[in-house]
């Protein structure tokens with residue numbers, strides 16, 4: 474398992490490289506891994522990824538690829554050129570797409586997103602999925618693993634069951650994490666950092682509670698201490 478500091482992933486959901494770099498600077502050594510998602514990537518392109526990697530940070534490229542297998546495989550080969558550490562695809566792209574993704578990933582940890590943390594049972598029903606969130610997450614997790622994927626993105630609410638089904642070596646990355654008292658925002662299914670780890674998450678993704686904090690370094694440090702406390706009390 475990666476070192477403790479690698480378990481916290483900070484989502485750089487901002488509009489510019491300048492804002493992103495400011496957060497990275499202020500967080501300092503409290504975290505090693507930063508997530509570049511659709512907002513920042515669309516604004517700044519791959520150069521922000523190259524710059525973060527060149528400054529010694531690990532980058533999680535969260536573009537949630539979901540396309541025909543050939544296109545996803547080709548996009549992942551481009552992501553490898555950027556030396557990212559982790560990236561995402563949607564598990565609902567199906568087995569052929571997942572296989573193309575895992576084949577193309579090489580040393581990059583390819584994570585399959587199961588059911589978005591903003592979605593509930595009613596949202597699934599609206600798009601024609603009759604099962605509940607839990608059932609859908611387990612189904613997609615098993616499908617991803619069967620096609621060579623080594624990690625998932627899922628809510629901590631499903632992490633315990635996933636950990637039981639998928640075993641200790643699988644990465645389970647959980648967004649929708651909120652320290653006690655923090656704003657929930659648009660997340661439907663939130664848990665605290667400690668609860669996520671206790672449920673079996675290997676990594677947590679935290680965005681606004683750190684990036685919009687008056688003191689991002691202090692916010693990151695507090696979360697890190699909560700994670701450390703949880704592991705020590707096991």
Ligand SMILES: O=C(O)c1cc(=O)[nH]c(=O)n1[C@@H]1O[C@H](COP(=O)(O)O)[C@@H](O)[C@H]1O
Nearest residue numbers: 484510588589590626648649678679680681
């Ligand atoms: O793939 C993700 O990282 C992701 C999957 C998911 O199901 N839910 C989810 O919130 N995320 C991402 O996790 C981050 C959460 O940010 P905050 O809600 O600000 O902590 C955002 O960058 C989302 O894009």
